[in-house]
Amino acid sequence: xxxxxxxxxxxxxxxxxxxxxxxxxxxxxxxxxxxxxxxxxxxxxxxxxxxxxxxxxxxxxxxxxxxxxxxxxxxxxxxxxxxxxxxxxxxxxxxxxxxxxxxxxxxxxxxxxxxxxxxxxxxxxxxxxxxxxxxxxxxxxxxxxxxxxxxxxxxxxxxxxxxxxx
Numbered sequence: 001x002x003x004x005x006x007x008x009x010x011x012x013x014x015x016x017x018x019x020x021x022x023x024x025x026x027x028x029x030x031x032x033x034x035x036x037x038x039x040x041x042x043x044x045x046x047x048x049x050x051x052x053x054x055x056x057x058x059x060x061x062x063x064x065x066x067x068x069x070x071x072x073x074x075x076x077x078x079x080x081x082x083x084x085x086x087x088x089x090x091x092x093x094x095x096x097x098x099x100x101x102x103x104x105x106x107x108x109x110x111x112x113x114x115x116x117x118x119x120x121x122x123x124x125x126x127x128x129x130x131x132x133x134x135x136x137x138x139x140x141x142x143x144x145x146x147x148x149x150x151x152x153x154x155x156x157x158x159x160x161x162x163x164x165x166x
Contacts, residue, residue: 018070050142053093108135109143116163123160
């Protein structure tokens, strides 16, 4: 049986997903799965431009359901090898993608940074800063998360932050 399978693999009709346990899938189904995963990542970015990427488990649940984890991992590995996606700490994003802020979001980021800088070592709840600035709460929270990732802010706990330079 394995000789027949390997002949079909050489003919590009099957793809071996895992050797142990031995898991194979048709090449066309594998390509459809890879295209669907790349498309889902792209759509996630379009819907969530301020988020770095989609969690691996979330993507697997959305697209692969009860399918083999080996299949999901093989699809992810192929997309990474083809430089269509990148994976960082179980967060999947399009290859080369960086979160870029629009002009209004950049303005909000500046206001948030200025507010935290003016507070110095005083620790402030995020909601208090957001309320004082009168900006969109959801956008501001996402920007604060980006500022944490960029090391502009230090997280004291789930609600309290301080400026890194303070």
